[in-house]
Amino acid sequence: MKKRLVIASVIIIGLFILIIGMNLFPFLFKFISLSPFFQELAPFEASVTIKNENTAPIIENLSEEILICEEQYLSSYFNISDQEGGPLTEIKIEPTMPFFIEPTSILKSDSLTRFDARIFSVYLDKSRVNRTQGYRIYRRIISASDGELSDTKFINITVIEINNAPLMQTIGVRTVWTQGDDNSFYHQVQVSDVEDGNQNAGRLGFNISFLNGAPRLFNISLNGTMNFTPAIDMNLSEVNLPITYNISVCVNDTGLFAIHENITDICGQDGLPISRCQRFSLTITEDNRRPMIIDYFSKYLEFNALGSDNIYFNITDRDPDGTIPDSYWYVDDNLIEYDNSSLFDEFYFTFGCGLSGKHRVRVVSTDGLLNDSLTWNVSVSAVDCPVVSGGGGGGGGGGMPMKKCEEKWGCDNWNVCQDLAVSLSMGLVDGEKFRTLKEGCRNDFFEENCGFQIRNCFDINSCNTSVKKPEEINYCNFVKNPSCWDGVKNCHDGSCELLIDCGGSCEQCASCSDGKKNQGEEEADCGGPCPNACPPRVPLLKINYAQFGTIGIFLFILLLILIAIYLINRILKERRTMNEKFKNVIIQKK
Secondary structure, X not given: OHHHHHHHHHHHHHHHHHHHHHHHHHHHHHHHHXXXXXXXXXXXXXXXXXXXXXXXXXXXXXXXXXXXXXXXXXXXXXEEEEOOOOOOOEEEEEOOOOEXXXXXXXXXXOOOEEEEEEEEEOOOOHHHOEOOOOEEEEEEEEEEEOOOOEEEEEEEEEEEOOOOOOEEOOOOOEEEEOOOOOOOEEEEOOEEEOOOEEOOOOOOEEEEEEOOOOOOOOOOOOOOEEEEOHHHHOOHHHOOOOEEEEEEEEEEOOOOOOOOOOHHHHHOOOOOOOEEEEEEEEEEEOOOOOOEXXXXXXXXXXXXXXXXXXXXXXXXXXXXOOOOOEXXXXXOOEEEEEEOOOOEEEEEEEOOOOOOEEEEEEEEEXXXXXXXXXXXXXXXXXXXXXXXXOOOOOOOOEEOOOOOOOOOEEEOOOOOOEEHHHHHHOOOOOHHHHXXXXXXXXXXXXXXXXXXXXXXEEEOOOOOOOOOOOOOEEEEEOOOOOOOOOOOOOEEOOEEOOEOOEOOOOOOOOOOOOOOOOOOOOEOOEOOOOOOOOOOOOOXXXXXXXXXXXXXXXXXXXXXXXXXXXXHHHHHHHHHHHHHHHHHHHHHHO
């Protein structure tokens, strides 16, 4: 019993000492945590990470969803950053067509090199959309590699269908006589519409209006045909001839089958039916008279000009029968401009750089049957073409373009690698190309397995030049049956690997953007080869130092108190028992 009293006393005394020493606890804790024998209690990351020499490139500022309208070219920029400054060995998009990718510039700083790149496309015509949906989504993989490490992003490019307006050919001014030849008017309106076909497809709607309160002389059919004979279809005795009618013909399409929800914000239209109208005049006469050009500019019908001059012409014409003549402007017998509904017509033209010699500008004024014309002879002196751009035709005129065509090449993926020696024996490569490819293989230390691969490249701008054309043939490491397990970076199954046995048709390469800890990273997508530093790994004791320490000490003290109470109660109970026994003994003795 004495032993138990001593234990209880020691516990109680220890509790008082511990409570008093709580003020010293942080210092003790800090001392323990700094000890190399208690690293698990350290308030800082005790492990030391040796940073790789190479860090992965990171694709940045690339939208996961790109929206583009039909009838446009895509041009979307993004960045690739690299802490070592590159070089990047590959930037690609898969699959290609109708989209390609190209680097555009490099920006350097003391701590980072940023590569600017662009996704661009061919002209996105109607074949690039799904008409039943009103759009088409192209799922693409964007990858960048420095030869050892890579980054990959997945994006969706949505091409939104638009409703193209119907295109109507010029009807022009018309004149019919009441007798003899040309005594009837017959014309079918020629229309083309990307979505609804032509005037005979049965999907377009036509309507006709006679302006200025004139009576309707005839109608227009479902396929855009107008047919009118004055002597049959009107009472000529009640009409003072000649008479001119101004007429408007309109055609409307049916709109889109399906409309994308963002068509208004992105494409600036609603996809609903579109109407296009055209005015022309019809003159009915008993004795048609020729229109006349009564004034014109330039007053000199022969003059000199520089190729860069923007030359101005005009005419004033009239028709004795009251018709407003149409005017057709030709340069060297090529129709450049059509004017109607005006007795004063203007024309501007620039011949362009690098052009000289004698040229003709001719204007024809017509009522649909009879004409008047005027010709200017221009002696053009050549001027040097600017390197980038220059002026052009204006004011509705034309001219030879002075802007230099800029090549913009997009290339398909490389095809599968072929055995170079076998291809030489079959005549697929010539001797000079064989030696060039062989040298490339030798420099990359796979001369014994030398192969070659080809690809197709396209100039999106169709400049018909090849100054900047990329290579379409390249040497490669030939493997008889290329696969995702052959230990060689190659092309197979319609795609090319990004790194050895990953990317393309294989599993995606490990990257700093895949949400996985898979390439020596400290945590998923941070540390190790990834440029992004991981957040400090702080032990639980540091995370809740005050709270955890206080709660822990409180629980420890509470435990000691409970033990002490238990022991004291037990001692007191035993003493009561002994006292009872002692009293009983005394009573018995008495």
